[in-house]
Amino acid sequence: MAKSSYHHGDLKNALIQAGLAVLAEDGAAGLSLRKVASRAGVSHSAPYAHFTDKQALIAAISTEGFRRLQAALDAANAAAGSDPAERLVEVAWAYARFALENRDWFKVMFSGLLENQHDYPDFVAISHENFARFEQQVSEYQQAGVVRPGPPDVTALSVWSLVHGFVSLLLEQQISSAILDRVAVKDLLRETLNHITLVDLGRV
Amino acid sequence: MAKSSYHHGDLKNALIQAGLAVLAEDGAAGLSLRKVASRAGVSHSAPYAHFTDKQALIAAISTEGFRRLQAALDAANAAAGSDPAERLVEVAWAYARFALENRDWFKVMFSGLLENQHDYPDFVAISHENFARFEQQVSEYQQAGVVRPGPPDVTALSVWSLVHGFVSLLLEQQISSAILDRVAVKDLLRETLNHITLVDLGRV
DNA sequence: CGAAAAATCTTGACATTGTCAAGTTAGATG
DNA sequence: CATCTAACTTGACAATGTCAAGATTTTTCG
Numbered sequence: 001m002a003k004s005s006y007h008h009g010d011l012k013n014a015l016i017q018a019g020l021a022v023l024a025e026d027g028a029a030g031l032s033l034r035k036v037a038s039r040a041g042v043s044h045s046a047p048y049a050h051f052t053d054k055q056a057l058i059a060a061i062s063t064e065g066f067r068r069l070q071a072a073l074d075a076a077n078a079a080a081g082s083d084p085a086e087r088l089v090e091v092a093w094a095y096a097r098f099a100l101e102n103r104d105w106f107k108v109m110f111s112g113l114l115e116n117q118h119d120y121p122d123f124v125a126i127s128h129e130n131f132a133r134f135e136q137q138v139s140e141y142q143q144a145g146v147v148r149p150g151p152p153d154v155t156a157l158s159v160w161s162l163v164h165g166f167v168s169l170l171l172e173q174q175i176s177s178a179i180l181d182r183v184a185v186k187d188l189l190r191e192t193l194n195h196i197t198l199v200d201l202g203r204v
Numbered sequence: 205m206a207k208s209s210y211h212h213g214d215l216k217n218a219l220i221q222a223g224l225a226v227l228a229e230d231g232a233a234g235l236s237l238r239k240v241a242s243r244a245g246v247s248h249s250a251p252y253a254h255f256t257d258k259q260a261l262i263a264a265i266s267t268e269g270f271r272r273l274q275a276a277l278d279a280a281n282a283a284a285g286s287d288p289a290e291r292l293v294e295v296a297w298a299y300a301r302f303a304l305e306n307r308d309w310f311k312v313m314f315s316g317l318l319e320n321q322h323d324y325p326d327f328v329a330i331s332h333e334n335f336a337r338f339e340q341q342v343s344e345y346q347q348a349g350v351v352r353p354g355p356p357d358v359t360a361l362s363v364w365s366l367v368h369g370f371v372s373l374l375l376e377q378q379i380s381s382a383i384l385d386r387v388a389v390k391d392l393l394r395e396t397l398n399h400i401t402l403v404d405l406g407r408v
Numbered sequence: 409c410g411a412a413a414a415a416t417c418t419t420g421a422c423a424t425t426g427t428c429a430a431g432t433t434a435g436a437t438g
Numbered sequence: 439c440a441t442c443t444a445a446c447t448t449g450a451c452a453a454t455g456t457c458a459a460g461a462t463t464t465t466t467c468g
Contacts, residue, residue, distance in 0.1 A: 007464075035453095042416095046418075050416090110378075115233065131378070147399070157379060158395075158399040159399070162365050162400070166369070168369065188358065195362040236426085237427090249428085249449095253446065257426075411467090413466070421458085423454100430450100432446080
């Protein structure tokens, strides 16, 4: 773990971290392998010892993103109260917060930047696990009568679609300012969820 | 309109069309100005007489995409029967079809490829009009008792979020094959919409 | 322990790309 | 017809992804 000047020690992870820094600074469009390498303190070709190409780095960043997102959702779920409806709102809000606080990271995960997901088993695994957990949670809301009955996977997909669509449109600046000027984002998310729940989520 | 070898005549539109061809062939990642220029039969710098930079071409392609999407939704709305619930399904399905049949075009429109939307008035205008029309339609479904009451704009946003999220996750290959192997995409969309409607949309 | 092998990293090169500057051509204007 | 301007070409540059060849360190193993 020493800085032996030549061998880095843990360059692979350093490159992922550097990638996140570049993403936060220059956005997804500014994410270049050379910039990432330079920020990690190595030459422009060094990354090729750990990633077969740029796509592989993107896959690693996306995978790490799913881990972080999952942690955020778990934390929100654990911190939320006992009311199922309110728990749904909190988890959805955690999803939105992750996207808003890590815009370009989220963009890398969900904007088709990764071409052949199938070639990256870690990515496939975490992304499956992600849905499985969400399905588990939604199943609880369903049993609590908060969400309409139906096949758990399709129901989870419906709720995820609503939340993911809302967040996507928000990041894409497709939500009219006429709405955003009137109601705070979290309340807007709440009102949006109101359309898919069987109980009334109320207002602020 | 002649091919005077030097002056093209309508290069601006030719470049947009060439861009669409490149998108369909090489995807969004393969969309390069030089490739577009070459396909339009002009030199690599010719586009700069009509577009200030690559972003401007992307804006034009996105704008044209919103026009096409709007036309598709209008057509579906006109062709649909009188049952409001069924009309909702048809319009949503037209949205999904446009995305599936023009994956990379849709991606250009909704994947943050365009950095400063605000600099492109045509884009802003058509994208506002797009939402206004959708709000109009959803308002009808609402009055017909198909969708839960509430402010028309927030309600339209909710429905749009659901449909857009579903389509996005579909394109991102985030919908588990366990679901896709079981139910056809259109039926899946129908079942998804079922969670946000007040009436039962039924099955196949 | 020491030599061979493997992993890690650097340097140098190449093709592709976005963009700009300078020049060329054609159509419009007077 | 002379001139002006918009449209287009050629040439250049820096940034980028990727590969090949070499240098350096670590690991393996006789």
